[in-house]
Amino acid sequence: MADGIYPTLGRQAGLLREMNVIAQNIANANTTGYRAEGLVFSEFVVRADGTAPSISFAHANGRQTRFAQGALETTGGTFDLAIEGEGYFQIDIGGVPHLTRAGAFLAGPEGGVQTAEGHPLLDEGGAPIFVPPGTANVRIAPDGTLSADGQPLARVGVVTPLDPGAMQRHAGTAFRADEVEPVESPRILQGALEASNVDPVLEIARMVAVQNAYEMGQGFMDREHERMQSLLRLMDQL
Known part of the structure; x- marks a missing residue:
């Protein structure tokens, strides 16, 4: 039975995971x-005792983030910023720089x-930006230079992690990365936002496939349970 x-x-x-x-992806389709x-x-794979065949288990503990760019939407907001191409904004969360595309x-x-949560936006030197x-x-130029009444004040920092696969999601749209480097030629769009890169249609199709796979596994377990119950009843009659 255990096999x-x-x-x-x-x-x-x-x-289930x-x-x-x-x-979670569907819930954040508009984030x-x-x-x-x-x-x-x-x-x-677990090695069995003696000459019994080994047992193969499926583990699903790893998560993979999809880094494809979402659609860029014009808003006209003064401090609404979107990055076209590679790079992340840096925000300060509890004294630790985090990366975000939001x-x-x-x-x-x-x-x-x-x-909106009160986390400061950081400049290219890692200091909070003030206006x-x-x-x-x-005005915020494509290279990130922020000017107020015609006077340059700061430059919005745009960085990229040295190892994107090692980034850890902090919460929602924020990530932690141990090592980052500045993007040489960033392209920032003022008055625009990047939408979520979730494809709702694809996610719903995945949900249906996972649901079907789960029901198939549940059916197998129900049949195996019935088989063992029948075997026990037969043994009781001997």
Whole structure:
């Protein structure tokens, strides 16, 4: 029984985790700068005792982020920024720089440019960007240079991780990366935002496929349970 039930249980657990990942993607289909995730299945082989055949288990503990660029949407907002091409904005979360493609920034009460959650936007030197209160004309050039009333104040930092695969999602649209480097020729669009790169149609198709696979595994476990129950009843009659 274990040769069939235990591997199936491992597969069912992995399918449930994949369903949760798909649900999270669908829930963030309209989240600015969101990066879709996928689950990575791997094989784990357990050697059996004696001459019995080994048992292959399916593990689904790895996650893979999809870094394809989302659609760019014009908003006209002064501090709405989108990166065309490679690179990430840097924001300060609890004193630690994080990377994000979600450029829906706003002016804070003391002149700081920040996210809706209050995380400061950082310049190319890693310092928070400030705009003098009462400034009427704020312009951000494609290279990230921020000017207020015609006077350059700072340059928005755009960086890229040395190892994109090692980035860790902090929460929602923010990522941690241990090593980053500046993008030589960034292209920032003011008055625009990058949409989520989630494809809802693809995610729904994946959800249906995962649901079918789960039901197939559940059917196998039900039949195996009935078989063992029949075997036990037969043994009781002997």
